[in-house]
Amino acid sequence: MHNVVIGAHGATVEDVLAVARGGAHVELSAEALAGIAAARDVVDALAAKPEPVYGVSTGFGALAVRHISPELRAQLQRSLVRSHAAGMGPRVEREVVRALMFLRLKTLASGRTGVRPVVAETMAALLNAGITPVVHEFGSLGCSGDLAPLAHCALVLMGEGEAEGPDGVVRPVPELLAEHGITPVQLREKEGLALINGTDGMLGMLVMALDDLRLLFTSADVTAALSLEALLGTDKVLAPEVHAIRPHPGQAASADNMRRVLAGSGLTGHHQDDAPRVQDAYSIRCAPQVAGAGRDTVAHARTVAERELAAAVDNPVVVFGEDGEGRLESNGNFHGAPVAYVLDFLAIAAADLGSIAERRTDRLLDKSRSHGLPAFLADDPGVDSGLMIAQYTQAALVSENKRLAVPASVDSIPSSAMQEDHVSMGWSAARKLRQAVDNLARIVAIELVAASRAIELRVQGSEVLVSAPASQAVLKAAREADVTGPGPDRFLAPDLAAAYAFVRSGALVAAAESATGPLA
Numbered sequence: 001m002h003n004v005v006i007g008a009h010g011a012t013v014e015d016v017l018a019v020a021r022g023g024a025h026v027e028l029s030a031e032a033l034a035g036i037a038a039a040r041d042v043v044d045a046l047a048a049k050p051e052p053v054y055g056v057s058t059g060f061g062a063l064a065v066r067h068i069s070p071e072l073r074a075q076l077q078r079s080l081v082r083s084h085a086a087g088m089g090p091r092v093e094r095e096v097v098r099a100l101m102f103l104r105l106k107t108l109a110s111g112r113t114g115v116r117p118v119v120a121e122t123m124a125a126l127l128n129a130g131i132t133p134v135v136h137e138f139g140s141l142g143c144s145g146d147l148a149p150l151a152h153c154a155l156v157l158m159g160e161g162e163a164e165g166p167d168g169v170v171r172p173v174p175e176l177l178a179e180h181g182i183t184p185v186q187l188r189e190k191e192g193l194a195l196i197n198g199t200d201g202m203l204g205m206l207v208m209a210l211d212d213l214r215l216l217f218t219s220a221d222v223t224a225a226l227s228l229e230a231l232l233g234t235d236k237v238l239a240p241e242v243h244a245i246r247p248h249p250g251q252a253a254s255a256d257n258m259r260r261v262l263a264g265s266g267l268t269g270h271h272q273d274d275a276p277r278v279q280d281a282y283s284i285r286c287a288p289q290v291a292g293a294g295r296d297t298v299a300h301a302r303t304v305a306e307r308e309l310a311a312a313v314d315n316p317v318v319v320f321g322e323d324g325e326g327r328l329e330s331n332g333n334f335h336g337a338p339v340a341y342v343l344d345f346l347a348i349a350a351a352d353l354g355s356i357a358e359r360r361t362d363r364l365l366d367k368s369r370s371h372g373l374p375a376f377l378a379d380d381p382g383v384d385s386g387l388m389i390a391q392y393t394q395a396a397l398v399s400e401n402k403r404l405a406v407p408a409s410v411d412s413i414p415s416s417a418m419q420e421d422h423v424s425m426g427w428s429a430a431r432k433l434r435q436a437v438d439n440l441a442r443i444v445a446i447e448l449v450a451a452s453r454a455i456e457l458r459v460q461g462s463e464v465l466v467s468a469p470a471s472q473a474v475l476k477a478a479r480e481a482d483v484t485g486p487g488p489d490r491f492l493a494p495d496l497a498a499a500y501a502f503v504r505s506g507a508l509v510a511a512a513e514s515a516t517g518p519l520a
Contacts, residue, residue, distance in 0.1 A: 221287075
């Protein structure tokens with residue numbers, strides 16, 4: 001475990017992953033604390049003036065027309081947080097809530113929100129104590145930010161609401177805070193608003209999806225190569241000069257991965273031996289083009305994420321002119337459209353990658369198209385069903401991912417008495433992407449089960465046909481991980497679960513890389 005230092009100029013993808021998934025501790029830099037204090041001076045000066053200022057001395061949203069007197073402003077901030085903590089549905093995963101809190105803290109550290117240093121320091125203390133607010137599935141429209149999810153976190157900062165401790169047990173918040181020596185924050189002007197007005201939840205889920213998809217696209221290149229090998233396909237379509245004439249970087253990377261996995265194979269290039277084939281099917285021949293397009297989509301989404309990580313998202317924000325004078329400006333930077341679009345785009349890429357993988361699996365199981373493999377890769381077809389129903393499961397996952405690929409970001413629902421008349425639905429886009437990514441891992445796992453079994457059946461008893469060294473390394477590691485090979489029918493669900501864990505953990509890619517070296 002290490003520390004992540006939060007400065008005044010944003011955070012990195014690696015910072016988010018370290019805190020959300022790695023449990024890293026956070027600390028605020030001296031520069032960040034100084035910037036927070038300077039911005040707070042601006043808010044305090046505005047609070048002392050008789051003129052109403054949005055977020056400081058007015059109501060919020062459609063209620064911004066009311067001027068709030070000084071004696072009611074602390075109540076205004078408390079009421080804002082309490083009323084906005086209105087989420088419903090299943091609990092959101094711990095890693096998502098930690099990412100959400102860390103990213104809100106990143107914006108507080110920017111010196112643009114006008115909170116006091118104690119607010120940021122208390123948020124950091126919650127993260128470091130492993131206290132995780134209970135956040136629910138529904139409640140964000142992605143504009144003005146992830147309001148309900150962030151409000152549930154802010155409520156815990158106030159010593160209210162629901163939270164779990166580092167042991168994962170939900171306990172009374174005052175008890176948790178006291179146990180870790182954390183004093184609840186008494187919110188002042190602007191602070192409740194600053195704690196809830198950001199795109200942090202959808203951004204955190206985007207960052208984690210990018211990390212997952214990076215691994216899954218490489219995993220899919222490996223399983224596609226295994227399928228090509230099992231089907232006695234040709235690797236000539238992977239030649240660098242072929243891909244250089246259509247210069248998409250993702251396509252070149254996927255083709256290179258497949259070519260390296262297949263290096264030294266005695267199975268490729270035998271596509272004319274048993275039945276004449278001019279070309280392999282699209283699901284084999286076009287694998288780099290489809291996976292490569294997805295890789296380029298991931299690259300674009302990472303660019304958006306990195307821009308957002310460098311941003312300070314709040315409304316209003318403290319800005320400083322050339323003369324050094326600070327002022328508070330209303331804005332629309334909280335709108336989640338930039339993040340929502342790429343979340344939806346990634347769901348499309350995940351759905352299509354799963355779709356082409358399923359087509360390869362189906363080809364491996366079909367006796368009329370597998371070029372000599374037994375029907376459904378069964379031990380005794382007719383008596384045994386082999387992997388018939390594994391493909392059903394894979395097809396169900398593919399179908400589900402196609403439904404999850406329907407964009408959420410086009411479905412704006414007006415709110416707040418039409419003050420917030422166009423919203424991003426970015427939180428919804430992020431939630432469905434998380435499910436799509438997990439489904440994709442299961443789809444790739446089923447292709448692994450089928451392709452590895454097919455290769456073993458292909459080489460059994462042959463003195464001529466030998467699989468590639470990388471294939472052999474993958475098969476050896478998979479079998480050691482309880483992903484069993486050919487044989488009579490058995491309870492199949494544990495095999496599929498083991499394959500899913502093998503893919504999700506990165507063990508599949510690691511096994512291939514033991515023979516190929518690092519893959520893209």
